[in-house]
Amino acid sequence: MKKLAKAQDGTAPGALVAGWKNSVSRSAAGVRRGKEKLLAWLKERGMTDFIEVTENPLWGELKKRVQVAGSYVVTADGEIVEGVEVVQRPPVFKVATD
Template identity: 50%
Template structure:
């Protein structure tokens, strides 16, 4: 909950005329601190709004789950009756893969087998049988280790031990990043 001081900070922001916003400049520590107070109050207002919204979302999701579960159980019941019916017809005549009815269609489709793999055992077997073409090897530079042994010269990266410019790395200078932290 916002306290009275925070509410005053927020009201002051909302009531500030547009022309005053455009003319306002931060010129000293007091005006900078004034801005930080406004940011803090506004961020707390956002968090309060999120908390309220989350509580409502949670309540609505709970209601939806409560009213949907019995309906889904009924759907599953009727689907199981239809599947059993279709399985019996299909057992008698395998050509009856599809049964069209006014409110829907019952379908039976062949499926590909499911492969349950233990990749570690499979890789070992492939290696033992000389089938390494079926083993995927991922090569990736160890950048954190390499970075300790390089230095930047201009826009190039040089390997310190040999002085050689490393191909595949360029340096792009970036301006300072300014951030605002509100206590």
């Protein structure tokens, strides 16, 4: 444990100013987490209650395998993909000038 150095005359640091009272208090320790190491440690010990599992659809990958058919998004075999809505966009008007 590091200790504060005493002044040359043996008094506590900062005690050289008449009328001042000094005190040193410890603040709560901060914690730096390494996500991958912490996850591995928790898994090794079966502490899965402390691991958050997040599920997200990979829309970019799915989009490559589906197509818009009218107001539906369908798979190659015609199955309607639930949870996806086709939204018609207004036409874009562009003017080009030289």
